[in-house]
Structure formats: structure tokens, C-alpha cells
Amino acid sequence: VEGQMQVYRIEVQITDINDNEPSFKEIELEERISEATAPGSRFPLPEAQDPDSGRNSLQSYELSGDEHFSLAVQTGPGGDQRPELVLAKALDREEAAFHELVLRASDGGDPARTGTARIRVTVVDANDNAPVFSQAEYTVRVPEDVPVGSTLVTVTAIDTDEGLNGHVKYWLKKVSEMASNIFHLDSESGAITLLRSLDFEEGDVHELNLQAYDGGALYDTAKVVITVTDVNDNAPEISMRSALREISEDAPSGTVVALLYVQDRDSGANGEVRCSIDRDVPFRLQSSQDNYYSVV
Template structure:
């Protein structure tokens, strides 16, 4: 073939393609339908035969086909009725989670007539999803000194539905100490915040259980919940308190060495290190410090050496309980020693005549005696007597 012939052949083919393209564009049409998501396979979408003015015989005989964009064919043509139907169950959230309007496109091709019709199908949302939280339970830790009005961001719920079926509102229930505030984000999203409405007190309640509920606008509405557990952290806002302002104990003077005479007890409403108490003696005489010992952990006061009522019958100690936060309380301990009959009477001669005349008149004092018993009360009372058959009598004595 000569060069001129080849050039003429190329011009002819180019002209043929131009004619075909013009015919293709002239035949292009556009149909729009709408169908709810999750419809069963084979559900009616639109009457394409009627809308395009096609005869059913054309559909059956002309090689008409439906071609969808992408790998999945979501629509098919019912050749008996000329209806466009669903070929798969369509999940709008799976296809179009991040867009408001979900549109699928396909083409109806009449191969024998070189005609192509564009079809757009909007997949409308149904309320098939409830709002949900990523974590069903959240724990917050707050100091009991947190100021009322403080805000704490909460995790947002997620609802893949759109429009009124999407997340619409939050609600908080469970405790008067907290309220809910919802802030609008830059994209119109709702951001829940926990607001401290009333001062916390760990000694009153160490934990607070709350329920956050997210609701959509469907009819009926669907909801999702998340539990919020607020742990109140302790601060050293409580001082130790002794169970008694004064401890008084009476012990006999013969109580054995090593005996626990009394145990002082204090309590602290705080927890942890702020609730751990130590005991110490803050006021004591030098002599008493050799007699009594205090256990710093238990508050037990133990006897170190024997008591003697005749030397001292009462001791006073000042005891302090303090926590690790330097708060403290004090109490007084009074140990009263009671007497036991542990001393015998003592007789001493103060003065006596070495001799006496046989004619000394009756009533002549021949000796002065001193009698003493170091015990007290009935144990210190003595009775004196002389042996029978002696020419003397006792008049008075000490």
C-alpha cells in the first residue's frame, strides 16, 4: 500500500471514532434513585425500563447489562420487569461512613444500540446503629481538694449513622457531685465534659459511680452507655484523734515488771501514709521515763521497773499521736498507784530509863516508843500491845 493510501486509512478511522464518540455522548442519560440501606438482595430500586422508555423486548433482546463502579456489583437488572434491583445487601456505614450523602453509580449499557445510561443511587440511612463508646468503663482520679467547677474531658461516643440517626445528645446520671457539660467541636461534633459541681470528701465517699448515656435521634432512639468511676484521692485534711482526752489507770504497786498498764488509741480518717499513726511521749518526768515505756506503733505503755506506792502514788504522762503529714493530737495519761500491804510496822525506841526505883509511883513514864507502818489506809494502821504478866501498860504511841 502506498503512503497516500495509509494516510487516507488513518483519516477514515479517526472520522469513524469521532462519529462513534458523538453517538455515545448523545445517547448518555442520567437517572437518580434512592433506596434505604440494608434492603434484602433483589429489592426494587427503580423502573429503568419505564424511565428510559425502553421496551421489555429491547431489554431481553438487545444485550442490556448493568455495570457498577468498583469490583462489587451492587445492582442488577430484572429482565422480566425492567426494574433495577439490589444485587447485594448494602451497608451505608461500610461504604460511606465519612460522608453525609452516600451515592453509588452504575451504568446501563444497551450494547446493540451503542447506548449508555448513567444511574445514580443514593443510599439513605436507617437507624441500624446505636451510639457506642470505645471503652465501656472509664476511671478518673481526682484529689478531694479539686475545686468545684473543674472540668474533665470524657470519651466521645461514636455512631456511624447520619442525620437524625446519628448521635444527638448526652446525659449523665448517678451523683449530685457531678454534672455534664457538652461543648461543640469545630466540626459540629459534641464533646462531653464532666464538671465537678460539689466539693469532694474522700472520708465521706472514696468512689463515685456515674453513668454516661449517648442517644441518637432515631424513632425509637437508640442509646449507648459508659460507666465512669471517679476515685477520690486523699489529702491530709484530717488530724489524728484520740479516743479519750485523758486516760486514767489504777494499778497496784506490786504489778509485775513488763506488764502493759494501758494502751492509748487514736484514729485518722485519712488513708495511706496520712492515716498511719505513730505515738510518742511529749511530757514526762525524768523519774517516770525510767519506769514507763511507750510503744510508738501500738500505743501500749509498759512497766519497766517496780512501782512503790510509798515513793510515788501517781504519775502523769503527755502522749502525742501524729501522722506522716505532721498533723497530731495529744492526750494525758494518769497512772495512779494503789497501795498493797507490803510493809511491816517498825518500832523504834526514842527514849528509855535505864533503871527505875521500886517505889516509883504508878504512871511513871519509863520509855517512849515510836511505831510506824509505811503503808497507807488500813494497811498503815497498827495496834500495839504488851505481853501479859509485866507491870507496865501502854498509854499512847505513834
């Protein structure tokens, strides 16, 4: 009114209300932890952000979901809270390959507001399992005339690890030179096949000692016992051990004129021999011991 002006400084203070919840930049988190990791190991987690101030800002973290993990919170130089994932219990990928956790951040408002992030922990395999054969000893019976190339038995070992640590290969650990020429072991499938014909008379039992290795050099052992059963593939053989070239016509009855040895290489009933002599001759066949016969 009087033509004078005056400047007054006015300061407006905005009082914070709890209108923001803590939030994570990513709400789906991935962690990869080896099952060989020692309990007590720590892994940093991302921090939540809350633009509110004072008590309305971020105040605490909480972890839920699995007994294998716990939460530790470190306080930084500026008072900021830094969450860490702590391995509380040893992992076993064969027991659980994944663990689902929930990280919750809370402010101090009334009521409190929260933000969450899901953590998926993938357990990375360690070579902590050796292969295990399905049987400690495999037994198989095969006839000696089984065709060459036949699969006699297939051994199997299981390794519960994954990838290279669970890939099993088979090897002959201990085998005789004869058996190594007769049998072939496929290192990938575990199939034992026949390389050449069997001969019961050459050997009726073959023992093979095997090993199953995984990619990390852990192994298991097993034995394969192959019993060869006899087939009647041998004819009886007669050999003359001694004989008279001539005999007097007045030789008494019972005079031995020839001594024979009869042998059949087969076994059991296939090796039992019955001998006879042509009829209408003045001789008879007399059985002796140990496969010997006398012509009298």
C-alpha cells in the same frame, strides 16, 4: 443498532437511615479524683462516635448516677461535642470511696438510638481526718506489786483515712522523769507496760499525756491516769527518840523513861500500827499523838 456508542454519567445518592447508634471506644471508664479536689473542677471524658450523618449522627450527651457530678459539653472548632465531667459537690472518701456514673450519648433519629459508657470514679484519699482517741482520759488502778513487764492499759486512736494518712503512732507528749523510767509506751500498739516495780510510797498517782499522730502530722491528745494501790510491803519501824539510861527505884508511877516514834510507810489499814510491851515488867506503854509512844 447503528454502531454508535455514547457514555452517560449516572449519579446515585444514598440517603442515610439511622442504622448506627453512638458508641464509645471503651464502655468501662475509670477516673481517680482526690477528695481534696475543689468543686467546679473539670475532667475530660471520651467522645462517642456515630457514623451516621445529619440528624442521625451524635446530637447530645447525658450523665446520670450521682449528685456529686454533673456534665458539661464543649463545642469544638469543627462543631464536635466534647463532654466533660464536672465536680458539683465536694467528695468525701470516708463517706463514699467509689461513685458509679453512666454517660449516655444520643443521636437525633426517630426513634433516637443511644450508646452508654459506665464511669467508675475512685475517690483518692486526702489527709482530712485526724486520729481520735477512744477516750479523752484513761484511768487504771494497779497494785504496787504488779509484775514488771505487765501491760497496764492499751490506748486506741482511730483515723478513718487510708494508707499512710490513716496509720497511727503514739507518743508521750508530757511525762515526769520518774514516770518515764517506770512506764513504756509502744508507739505502734499503744500498750503501756511496766519497766520497773511500782512503789506506792514513792508515788500513788502517775499522769501521762499522750499524742496520736497519723502519717500527715495530724494528731489527737489524751491523758492516762495510773493510780497505784497500796500493798502491805512495809513493816512498822520503831525509832528511839529519847530514853533514860537509869531510873531511881523510888521514881513515882508515871515517870517517862523512853519516848518512841513508830512509823509504817503503808497507807490505810496497812499503815495502822498497834503497839504493845512485854508483860510482867513494871512499865506500860502510853500512846501519845502523831505516832509517838511513851514508856512509863
